[in-house]
Amino acid sequence: MxxxxxxxxxxxxxxxxxxxxxxxxxxxxxxxxxxxxxxxxxxxxxxxxxxxxxxxxxxxxxRPNIKHGGFSEEEDSIILSLYISIGSRWSIIAAQLPGRTDNDIKNYWNTKLKKKLLGRQKQMTRQDSIADSNESNINNNNKSPQNLSSSALERLQLHMQLQNLQSPFSSFYNNPILWPKLHPLLQSTTTTPDQNSKLGSQECFHPRGANVVHQNNNIKLAGINDGVSPFYSENVEQSLNPTHGFQPNFGFSQDFQQDNHNMDLMNRGGSKELFQVGNEFELTNGSSWWSEEVELEKKTTSSSSWGSTSVLDQTTEGMVMLQDYAQMSYHSV
DNA sequence: AACGAATACAACCGCCGAACT
DNA sequence: TAGTTCGGCGGTTGTATTCGT
CATH class of the missing domain: 1.10.10.60 (Homeodomain-like)
Structure with a gap:
C-alpha cells in the first residue's frame, strides 16, 4: 500500500x-x-x-541569520574537511557553519567547490606530465562530475585521480605535519566528555570515527602509526548531531556499505553479500583495487570481529588515500 | 546582437526513520 | 505489533542568468 x-x-x-x-x-x-x-x-x-x-x-x-553566497576560505576548508570525512551529509556539514543551510552548501559544493578542486587536480596533472591515459580519465570525470552515482564513488574517484599524481602512500603517510587539520569548530563539537574520559583530554573524535589526536596544534589520526584502529568507535555515534544518528564508523568504507544497503552485514564482519560492494566501484582502467583487495579479504576473513589486522590494513590504506587527498586539497584551496 | 552552452541556485521529489495511534 | 503520519535528508530537476562565440 x-x-x-x-x-x-x-x-x-x-x-x-x-x-x-x-x-x-x-x-x-x-x-x-x-x-x-x-x-x-x-x-x-x-x-x-x-x-x-x-x-x-x-x-x-x-528564518533569521541566514547567509547566502560569499563562502570564505575558512568555510571552504571546513566543507572540504567534512566532505572528505563524512561525505555528502550536508545537514551535518551545515551544522558546523552558522548561518549556512544544507541546501546552500550542497549547491555550493556541486557547482563551485568541487569543480575548483577538480580543476586544480587537472592543472597539476598537466604540469606533472602524467601519462595520457591518466589525463583522459581525469578529463572524462570532469566532463560530468554530477553523473557520479554517489558521494562515495566521487570521493573514491577523486582519490584515484590523486593517485595518478603521486606515488601511492607517499611521504605524506609518514609525515603528520602534512595531514589535514580539522577546524577548531570540529574539534570542539566532535568531542564528548565521555570520549574524553575514555581517551584522555588530548583526544577527540573525527566525525567519521577516526580517533583524532592533538599533536602540537596539529592533528593526526590515531591508528595509522600507533596500531590503534581509527575505523571503528561506538562512542562516536551521534557525536555530531544527536538527532541525526551516525552509524558505527568504519572509515571511508562506510559509504560503500550504505550505498549497497549492507550496513548490517558490514557491522557483523565478513560476508559474501557485503563484498559484492566492490563490483560497483570498478575503476575506469578496468582494475579494481578495492574489489580485488576485498576479494582477498573475503577469502581470509571469517571472523565477526574487526580485530583482523588484514581488514584493518585494508581500510587503513583507504583512509590514508583519503587523507592524502584531504591534505592536498586543504592546502591548495 | 543573437544564439547556444554553461553555470548558479531555488525548489521539488522520494526515501527513511522516529513518533504516534 | 503493524500501520500511518510527519519531519528531515540527499539527490535531482527546472529555470533564470551569465558567458562565449
Whole structure:
C-alpha cells in the first residue's frame, strides 16, 4: 500500500515563492511558530503550498541569520574537511557553519567547490606530465562530475585521480605535519566528555570515527602509526548531531556499505553479500583495487570481529588515500 | 546582437526513520 | 505489533542568468 501524499498535489502552487507568500509565512511563524506541524501550516495561513515547501522556504531563506553566497576560505576548508570525512551529509556539514543551510552548501559544493578542486587536480596533472591515459580519465570525470552515482564513488574517484599524481602512500603517510587539520569548530563539537574520559583530554573524535589526536596544534589520526584502529568507535555515534544518528564508523568504507544497503552485514564482519560492494566501484582502467583487495579479504576473513589486522590494513590504506587527498586539497584551496 | 552552452541556485521529489495511534 | 503520519535528508530537476562565440 502506498503512502498517502502529504498534500493535495493538484491544489498546491509550485515554483518560486512570491514576496507576498514569503511575508505571509514569515509573519505567521514569527508570531506563532510552526506549531509543530508543517503540513497543517499552509492551510492555517491561506497559502496554497505544500507543507514541505513551506518548511524548506523557511529553513533555507526566511528564518533569521541566514547567509547566502560569499563562502570564505575558512568555510571552504571546513566543507572540504567534512566532505572528505563524512561525505555528502550536508545537514551535518551545515551544522558546523552558522548561518549556512544544507541546501546552500550542497549547491555550493556541486557547482563551485568541487569543480575548483577538480580543476586544480587537472592543472597539476598537466604540469606533472602524467601519462595520457591518466589525463583522459581525469578529463572524462570532469566532463560530468554530477553523473557520479554517489558521494562515495566521487570521493573514491577523486582519490584515484590523486593517485595518478603521486606515488601511492607517499611521504605524506609518514609525515603528520602534512595531514589535514580539522577546524577548531570540529574539534570542539566532535568531542564528548565521555570520549574524553575514555581517551584522555588530548583526544577527540573525527566525525567519521577516526580517533583524532592533538599533536602540537596539529592533528593526526590515531591508528595509522600507533596500531590503534581509527575505523571503528561506538562512542562516536551521534557525536555530531544527536538527532541525526551516525552509524558505527568504519572509515571511508562506510559509504560503500550504505550505498549497497549492507550496513548490517558490514557491522557483523565478513560476508559474501557485503563484498559484492566492490563490483560497483570498478575503476575506469578496468582494475579494481578495492574489489580485488576485498576479494582477498573475503577469502581470509571469517571472523565477526574487526580485530583482523588484514581488514584493518585494508581500510587503513583507504583512509590514508583519503587523507592524502584531504591534505592536498586543504592546502591548495 | 543573437544564439547556444554553461553555470548558479531555488525548489521539488522520494526515501527513511522516529513518533504516534 | 503493524500501520500511518510527519519531519528531515540527499539527490535531482527546472529555470533564470551569465558567458562565449
Amino acid at each position: 502506498g503512502r498517502a501524499p502529504c498534500c493535495d498535489k493538484a491544489n498546491v502552487k509550485k515554483g518560486p515563492w512570491s514576496p507576498e507568500e514569503d511575508v505571509k509565512l514569515k509573519d505567521y511563524i514569527d508570531k506563532y511558530g510552526t506549531g509543530g506541524n508543517w503540513i497543517a501550516l499552509p492551510q492555517k495561513i491561506g497559502l496554497k503550498r505544500c507543507g514541505k515547501s513551506c518548511r524548506l522556504r523557511w529553513l533555507n531563506y526566511l
